[in-house]
Amino acid sequence: MISKEARLFLLSSALGSFAGSFNGLYFNLYLKDLGYGQDWIGLLTAVSSLVVVASALPLGVSAGAAGYKRFLLLGMGLQAGGMALPAFLPVPNWLVAAAVVGGLGGAMGSVVGGPLLAELAESGSRTYLFGLQAGLSVLAGTAGSALAGILPGFYASLWRLPPQGAEAYRAVILTGFLLYLLSLAPLLGLQSGRISAALSLQKFQGYHRFTWNLVLINGLIGLGAGLIIPFVNLFFRLRFSLPDPLLGLVFALNSLLIGLGNLASPLLARRFGRIQVVVACQALSLPFFFLWGYVPVPSLAILGYLIRTSLMNLAGPMFSVAVMEAVPAELRSGASAVNLVSWQGGWALGALASGFVQVRWGFAPLFPLTVILYAVAIAITWRAFREYP
Numbered sequence: 001m002i003s004k005e006a007r008l009f010l011l012s013s014a015l016g017s018f019a020g021s022f023n024g025l026y027f028n029l030y031l032k033d034l035g036y037g038q039d040w041i042g043l044l045t046a047v048s049s050l051v052v053v054a055s056a057l058p059l060g061v062s063a064g065a066a067g068y069k070r071f072l073l074l075g076m077g078l079q080a081g082g083m084a085l086p087a088f089l090p091v092p093n094w095l096v097a098a099a100v101v102g103g104l105g106g107a108m109g110s111v112v113g114g115p116l117l118a119e120l121a122e123s124g125s126r127t128y129l130f131g132l133q134a135g136l137s138v139l140a141g142t143a144g145s146a147l148a149g150i151l152p153g154f155y156a157s158l159w160r161l162p163p164q165g166a167e168a169y170r171a172v173i174l175t176g177f178l179l180y181l182l183s184l185a186p187l188l189g190l191q192s193g194r195i196s197a198a199l200s201l202q203k204f205q206g207y208h209r210f211t212w213n214l215v216l217i218n219g220l221i222g223l224g225a226g227l228i229i230p231f232v233n234l235f236f237r238l239r240f241s242l243p244d245p246l247l248g249l250v251f252a253l254n255s256l257l258i259g260l261g262n263l264a265s266p267l268l269a270r271r272f273g274r275i276q277v278v279v280a281c282q283a284l285s286l287p288f289f290f291l292w293g294y295v296p297v298p299s300l301a302i303l304g305y306l307i308r309t310s311l312m313n314l315a316g317p318m319f320s321v322a323v324m325e326a327v328p329a330e331l332r333s334g335a336s337a338v339n340l341v342s343w344q345g346g347w348a349l350g351a352l353a354s355g356f357v358q359v360r361w362g363f364a365p366l367f368p369l370t371v372i373l374y375a376v377a378i379a380i381t382w383r384a385f386r387e388y389p
Helices: 004-033 038-066 068-088 092-120 126-159 166-182 185-189 201-240 244-272 274-285 288-294 298-314 316-326 329-361 366-385
Strands: none
Touching: 004 038, 004 068, 004 092, 004 126, 004 166, 004 185, 004 201, 004 244, 038 092, 038 201, 038 329, 068 092, 068 166, 068 185, 092 126, 092 316, 092 329, 126 166, 126 244, 126 316, 201 244, 201 298, 201 329, 201 366, 244 274, 244 298, 244 316, 274 298, 274 316, 274 366, 288 298, 288 366, 316 329, 316 366, 329 366
């Protein structure tokens, strides 16, 4: 049974994913058409992630005392601002400001999202609820990407704009921003969330080995992801010249497969064990990096991308549940912050390095390096979590 508050959280999460997919699909292309290079795009990605790294631990320490609902609403409001600002002021200083604002909002939402969902889950339903939240969010992103794929052409014909130009992309980004504001409404029906004494970092002393494992796992995966994932739309546009509708379809199919995997992950976890599912799915995803990155046939490259991403992300909800249940309730926001800081730190370094590598050598060196980083992280995950069911 899912409580009313849990349903409101799920609705907000799904609406946010639907609207956020608009920005995710076109933001890099918008900047590219404005004349910004891939090194600059990588720098903006790194700035946003470094803000998360700098703020997540202090936010995680104070989240319990402030109240999860307040944190989540403020964080989503800041993310909305970071989404809209580049559409109005696409100049370097304001783009950096938007990355800072959006990064801070993302940190606030991410730090409290997992602990709040764990709190809203009724007894015995936590694994199911985490899988359902992830699945619904990604399926909503599927619908958003599919719709976003046709919007530039619609706006171009409506206002006589270039169909693959910055002005059409700006209109799509602003549409996503307005829809994203709707995702705040369901959260108003939540109670204030957990309010307790501020978390003391000394409470983590008994979990120092576990914490360092979290840092290594998330840091390595974040670093590997940062090398490639922020640039997926640019990769397919530059290598295969995919038009906007087809690019939107690829992102939609990707989200659909991830969503179906997230919904299936609780069933797989009950059958085989959470960490067994995490490790197996992540390991199986690695060969598909090479199909995606090196086969010169667009359909096969897209297939490799879709299979790799769905397998890697299927493991996400089960890893989150394992972390939440490995620590006491009062440490969950802190553990969530550790996850976020380490992952975003790796992501920032990866995105920053990737932009400069692409300018000089293209995408080719990035795929094997990502595979190595992921493989090490998978081995550490198995070692650190194998005692958990």
